[in-house]
Amino acid sequence: MPATIVIGAQWGDEGKGRVADWLAAQSDVVARYAGGDNAGHTVYVGKTVFKLHLIPSGILHEHVVCVLGGGTVINPVNLLREIDEMRALGIDVTPERLIISTRAHIISPAHIALDKASEQARGADKIGTTLRGIGPAYMDKTGRSGLRMGQMLEVESFADALYAQIETANAKLARDGCETIDPQKSAEDYIDAANRLRPYLRDTTQYLNKRLREGARVLCEGAQGTMLDIDHGDYPFVTSSSPTSGGALTGLGFGPMYVDRVVGVTKCFSTRVGSGPLPTELSGDLGARLRGTGENFWDEFGTTTGRPRRCGWLDTVMLRYAVQVNGFSEMVLTKLDVLSGFDELQIATSYELDGQVIDFMPVTTAEQSRVKPIYVKLPGWKEDISTVRQWSDLPEAARAYIDQIAALCETPINTVSVGPERDQLVHRGQ
Ligand code: GDP
Ligand code: IMO
Ligand code: MG
Secondary structure: OEEEEEEHHHHHOOOOOHHHHHOOOOOEEEEEOEEEOOOOOOEEOOOOOEEEEEOOOOOOOOOOEEEOOOOOEHHHHHHHHHHHHHHHOOOOOOOOOOEOOOEEEEEOHHHHHHHHHHHHHHHHOOOOOOOHHHHHHHHHHOOOOOEHHHHHOOHHHHHHHHHHHHHHHHHHHOOOOOOOOOOOOHHHHHHHHHHHHHHHHHHHHHHHHHHHHHHOOOOOOOOOOHOOOOOOOOOOOOOOOOOHHHHHHHHHHHOOOHHHEEEEEOOOOOEEOOOOOOOEEOOOHHHHHHHOOOOOOOOOOOOOOOOEEEOEEEEEEEEHHHHHHHHHOOEEEHHHHHHHOOEEEEEEEEEEEOOOEEEEOOHHHHHHHHEEEEEEEEOOOOOOOOOOOOOHOOHHHHHHHHHHHHHHHOOOOOEEEEOOOOOOOOEEEO
């Protein structure tokens, strides 16, 4: 059936890139529907490690056409850099293989400066953004003063509009005592980018609907994660887009009748970069153990910013919420290999909030910061499982851990990953 959506079930960096890479093999089109180059999706193919920020992971499969949908925000200069990096790694990125929506909004240098200024002004309450200009670009979009990629087709009026947008931003930056942007230099850079990107621009809504009507299999590759959603995440410590499953439809412009599979990707523990609540966060040795020590290849450091990720036990209160918000038909559990060696594992099953036990995610950030997780303890396993390829070869304790999560979330888990490489996936029943 036609459309599958891959969603980050937690706070981002769940391993969506590697899961999308697996599903892309069975897809005709892979489309990003929200966010921008704040994303960092790591995919291992043989000895090469690809770090994708905007280009969908499907680009690594020759038969796949990739789409950047209207719900995305695009920094044209960074996109061109990524295209060049992919080409240097031998990946064919041409207008036949990458189609960019004329409706997608443009991130300008002014948005990046405003992102930085806003974070500085917030001081200790900063969001911890990726400083890619995401928030200000979406603010201009919803404020109806944004620039769309389609405007690049008419270079002169585009340059004028960009110039005006930067001048407006400069007035604010100057008022706030921040460094301003050179509008002339920005306009020149963006005109160069427009000239190169023009062949890639197209009405992707028409394209996707035509392909779907013809029976093509479309994979919607989510970026960020459920708790970073502007509506459903722990506001204000969120991104400015809709990474959840509804966002796939608004971001790409087709109807829900095409969607028959919604795959939630979750790590087998919790991580978060940036500020905001992380109820199961572990400090000290346990947190460091999950993060990786530097000798371990699973190091939890942001793909886009290099920041260390905060780590903690798996939180099924949060995951049950993600199941509700997204309607997962299944979940894929990543990084199971990282849990080898623990004597005991813990999974949060409910919270205590102000003396009351609750089994749902409270709404406010203040409440989320006050909850005390209540854990169920499970036995760990000692074996290295990175070479396991058959479900039945997983240690019994690992299978019990997976089944416990599936039961707590009332959602099937039929695929787990035991390492970052393409073949390090284990499917139930195999
Ligand atoms: P994404 O943003 O959701 O695509 O996730 P990232 O790529 O930012 O972060 C996931 C990290 O975990 C990457 O470094 C992956 O290579 C790595 N990874 C994914 N699956 C596994 C796994 O099963 N085991 C290990 N050890 N690493 C994994
Ligand atoms: P992928 O697709 C993890 C986080 C930032 C910050 C908040 C807002 O790799 O999972 P923004 O720059 O979007 O305004 O930052 O969102 N964030 C991510 N965290 N993975 C991501 O993407 C993220 N994209 C944004 O750290 O807390
Ligand atoms: Mg990432």
